Amino acid sequence: MFLRVLMIGSGGVGDAAARIASERDFFERWVVADYDVTRAERTVAAVVGRRAGEGRFVSAQVDASSAEAVTQLALEHSATHVFNAVDPKFNMSIFDGARAAGADYLDMAMSLSQRHPERPYEEVGVMLGDEQFAVADEWEAEGRLALVGIGVEPGLSDVFARYAADHLFEQIDELGTRDGANLVVHDDDGNEVFAPSFSMWTTIEECLNPPVVWEKGRGWFTTAPFSEPEVFDFPEGIGPVECVNVEHEEVLLMPRWVDARRVTFKYGLGDEFIGILKVLNTLGLDRTSPITVKGVEVSPRDVVAAALPDPATIGPRMTGKTCAGLYVTGTGKDGRPRRTYLYHVVDNAETMAGYDAQCVVWQTAVNPVVALELLARGTWKGAGVLGPEAFDAVPFLDLLAAAKPEGYGSPWGIDER
Amino acid sequence: MFLRVLMIGSGGVGDAAARIASERDFFERWVVADYDVTRAERTVAAVVGRRAGEGRFVSAQVDASSAEAVTQLALEHSATHVFNAVDPKFNMSIFDGARAAGADYLDMAMSLSQRHPERPYEEVGVMLGDEQFAVADEWEAEGRLALVGIGVEPGLSDVFARYAADHLFEQIDELGTRDGANLVVHDDDGNEVFAPSFSMWTTIEECLNPPVVWEKGRGWFTTAPFSEPEVFDFPEGIGPVECVNVEHEEVLLMPRWVDARRVTFKYGLGDEFIGILKVLNTLGLDRTSPITVKGVEVSPRDVVAAALPDPATIGPRMTGKTCAGLYVTGTGKDGRPRRTYLYHVVDNAETMAGYDAQCVVWQTAVNPVVALELLARGTWKGAGVLGPEAFDAVPFLDLLAAAKPEGYGSPWGIDER
Structure with a gap:
């Protein structure tokens, strides 16, 4: 299966993810969408410049705070996956918009928390991800996957x-x-x-x-x-x-x-x-x-x-x-x-x-691209609202560390103490 | 001589100055002007409430960044003194506006400095008050007084x-x-x-x-x-x-x-x-x-x-x-x-x-009112751009410290070390 990815956000992480993805062959379309379309266009121009004949990336304008706008853009491009690369305050509109479009969803941070009204430093209030997990059953019933928290940390x-x-x-x-x-x-x-x-x-x-x-x-x-x-x-x-x-x-x-x-x-x-x-x-x-x-x-x-x-x-x-x-x-x-x-x-x-990406941004961006590739291969599959630990770790770590062009050439380490 | 004071600014210091002045008899008109006229009106209402029959205070709207607006308001009220009680970034427009209206001028901080472009932490650039002292000769020639820095510090x-x-x-x-x-x-x-x-x-x-x-x-x-x-x-x-x-x-x-x-x-x-x-x-x-x-x-x-x-x-x-x-x-x-x-x-x-004024604001506000009273009495007089140290200190310190109703009832101290 060749993916059709709608990426929302071409800030630092989105831009780096597009550059990393441009070296891979698991997708046929990667839409770079941003509220400021000139940022999306800049990212597309950069990745086209990296590889002769690159024609898979297109830019688009989107209001990430509108679930309807996300749905419409996903449908327009027949997106199989909506990849959320903006600040987590927009998580729920993108999450809901992807689901309404029948697309799978990935993000790198979960829906925001709200502190406990009386005892904020002892008890939890609304927790990170609560709003997303609240509809996990619906995602699962519809056979759709929301892979949440798949940056570097979480991820x-x-x-x-x-x-x-x-x-x-x-x-x-x-x-x-x-x-x-x-x-x-x-x-x-x-x-x-x-x-x-x-x-x-x-x-x-x-x-x-x-x-x-x-x-x-x-x-x-x-x-x-x-x-x-x-x-x-x-x-x-x-x-x-x-x-x-x-x-x-x-x-x-x-x-x-x-x-x-x-x-x-x-x-x-x-x-x-x-x-x-x-x-x-x-x-x-x-x-x-x-x-x-x-x-x-x-x-x-x-x-x-x-x-x-x-x-x-x-x-x-x-x-x-x-x-x-x-x-x-x-x-x-x-x-x-x-x-x-x-x-x-x-x-x-x-x-x-x-x-041309700084290291923290790059380190965040590489992981969702690896995950998308595993999903494209069918190595990772699932339905519902799932964290990265719901999947087998070995193929992920192998693909991340393997030398290019097979892998992403980014080794990880084990330090016994 | 009974003064006609145009006070620009009814923030904390302006409001306190009006309240302090309302207990004194050296002026016949005190215009409380502010960009936000509701603040000026609030101050006027407060001072009218302090003293039966008080009719010397009126409110007005003014744009302190416009010398022309200051001049116009000063002329409209036949102001003898323009008392600047706003942030010092507006000093020059009020200073120039007062002079154009033929009024004397008081402030509690001087025109702003600009650091030395190459050696900011060794040499002075444009110094505090430089812009005001640059036209001191003109003020003196016109027989007008700009009493600068007459809050508490400076003052x-x-x-x-x-x-x-x-x-x-x-x-x-x-x-x-x-x-x-x-x-x-x-x-x-x-x-x-x-x-x-x-x-x-x-x-x-x-x-x-x-x-x-x-x-x-x-x-x-x-x-x-x-x-x-x-x-x-x-x-x-x-x-x-x-x-x-x-x-x-x-x-x-x-x-x-x-x-x-x-x-x-x-x-x-x-x-x-x-x-x-x-x-x-x-x-x-x-x-x-x-x-x-x-x-x-x-x-x-x-x-x-x-x-x-x-x-x-x-x-x-x-x-x-x-x-x-x-x-x-x-x-x-x-x-x-x-x-x-x-x-x-x-x-x-x-x-x-x-x-009803906090102490730092009140301490700043009392000094220009004392100075205005000395100017009204003719005890302090002068022309040009002058600091408080250009005048005899004794009548000021006496009037500040003397018990009410003769003085302001605010004693100062000497500590030998």
């Missing part, structure tokens, strides 16, 4: 969880996603500047929301932001980084399919970034609801994001590596205690040279 | 400088304005919240601009922000606060009229506020030029200010005292070394009870 981290459960561990104490980097951005004069490598809107959302933790027998619960600080030693020269609990999809996904005693997500924010997020919260600049400023209405969080460099543009001024991975503790298949970090490191110099 | 601090030179010191080593407070703001649930007691726009301006210092033989020069940290012990229970150099008018005013070896201004920002200002700078949120956010144009600094509580509204939820003062070191009239802190402390509880 590859969840694949690692399934791999650890199937092949490395007899019993798992903790599935602990740990994310860290040693990325530095410089300005034109060579001075180090603050420039987040990922969407600032999303970073604020996940870091200032109450972090969620799962424990067997207790279920999901929340803590205060930046809880349980831990210095984690990342591989391949990145070294120790201070990590803290944040709200992340892995904690909502992994317990549904993988047996463990505890599931956590800690992000290597580092001291400076934690300080910045605390100040934004103190000043009320993390808020998403509009305020009136000299007669115009703006969301403070949108202003914070707009004042910073676009993460998609900082690649040329960035150096360093980023690491996504899963630290698993428990009892190995041999019955002895085991502590294993499964990880994927990407060097910014390599993704810039190969794809 | 009362400059009066203290003149007093120290005339009555306390034979020779002055340093005129060091030192400002600190122990103010705390609570939310409705009693939790401490971050809520600056003065215009955030202006606080960012003065704290992130390169601080200016003056030294005899060297003149004015700049340093990096937050330089020369010093823990200063404030009187009346406030205690020690960390103070750092900031850009402030006193450093530009005092050397023009008072003999000293060094002139500095240090602000008791405290650690948290310094950290917040550094983050705003890191994120580019201190910038005043507009950026595009989801199709609308806004200045990031305006957004920061709008996201915080209006300083004029936090009085009821605030406790503590604020202190403005001048630390003078040198040789006393008796030829012996002397270190004297001249200061003015205001308790928020008192200004709220007496004027």
Whole structure:
């Protein structure tokens, strides 16, 4: 089966996904749709320039906040898969729009949470993905697949969880996603500047929301932001980084399919970034609801994001590596205690040279393309609202790591501790 | 002579100035003008409610960015004095508009600076007040007075400088304005919240601009922000606060009229506020030029200010005292070394009870009203662009401190160290 993909969003991740996909043969049509059609056109021009005779990519304009617009565009292009590559605030309209068009759906972050009204730092309210899982039965009954959280984190981290459960561990104490980097951005004069490598809107959302933790027998619960600080030693020269609990999809996904005693997500924010997020919260600049400023209405969080460099543009001024991975503790298949970090490191110099994409964006983008290829081959198949850990991890990890042109040439590692 | 005052701006300071003035008899007309006429009307209603038969206050709408609009309104009301009570970014239009109307002028902050293009943290560029002093000769030739910087700081601090030179010191080593407070703001649930007691726009301006210092033989020069940290012990229970150099008018005013070896201004920002200002700078949120956010144009600094509580509204939820003062070191009239802190402390509880105004705003507002009364009496007179230290300090300090109804009932203190 050759897929017909409608990709919504050609920001950093969408653009990189199109560039990665252009090297593969599993699809016959890839529609690059964006609210700003000039961005979509730029992405299409870039991928056409990468490969002689490339005619599979077309651009389109779309309002991602309108399920009807998504449905109409999917039907127009006979899309088999709608691939959501925009901020998660648009998840539900794209998710609903894909279903109405009879297309399968993929995203890299799940529907947004709402904190518990009385006890936000102890109990969960509406959880990440709740709105999507609420209609899982309908998706399954219709034979349609919504593969949610298939970026790098969530995504590859969840694949690692399934791999650890199937092949490395007899019993798992903790599935602990740990994310860290040693990325530095410089300005034109060579001075180090603050420039987040990922969407600032999303970073604020996940870091200032109450972090969620799962424990067997207790279920999901929340803590205060930046809880349980831990210095984690990342591989391949990145070294120790201070990590803290944040709200992340892995904690909502992994317990549904993988047996463990505890599931956590800690992000290597580092001291400076934690300080910045605390100040934004103190000043009320993390808020998403509009305020009136000299007669115009703006969301403070949108202003914070707009004042910073676009993460998609900082690649040329960035150096360093980023690491996504899963630290698993428990009892190995041999019955002895085991502590294993499964990880994927990407060097910014390599993704810039190969794809003109900065490493965090590229690392997010490669995973849904691998998943789409497995779905095209029929290696992965399913119906309902499923996380990456619902599928066999081995073909995914093999295809990701295999050298080009068979695979994606992006190896992952295992570090026994 | 009974004055006819056109006050531009009825934010926190303008509103408090009108309330303070309503107890005095030196004027026959006080026009409260604001871009938002409902704010002006609210102030007029408040002062009319304070005194039976009060008919001297009227409201008006004005665009402070238009010199022509200021001139027209001043002529319409036969204003003898235009009192500028808005953000200093509007200084030049009000200053020029007053002169064109043949009125005298008062402000509480001087025209804005521009940093040195190549060496911002070593050399001055355009200095605070430069644009105003550039036309001092014309004001003097026309017999008109622009009394600049007559709030509390600058203002009362400059009066203290003149007093120290005339009555306390034979020779002055340093005129060091030192400002600190122990103010705390609570939310409705009693939790401490971050809520600056003065215009955030202006606080960012003065704290992130390169601080200016003056030294005899060297003149004015700049340093990096937050330089020369010093823990200063404030009187009346406030205690020690960390103070750092900031850009402030006193450093530009005092050397023009008072003999000293060094002139500095240090602000008791405290650690948290310094950290917040550094983050705003890191994120580019201190910038005043507009950026595009989801199709609308806004200045990031305006957004920061709008996201915080209006300083004029936090009085009821605030406790503590604020202190403005001048630390003078040198040789006393008796030829012996002397270190004297001249200061003015205001308790928020008192200004709220007496004027429904928070203390920092009230402390700023009282000084121009005292000055206007001295000008009305003819005790203070002059022509040109003059700072408060160009006038005899004694009648000002006496009128400020004297009990009501003769004076303003707000004593100042001397602390020998």
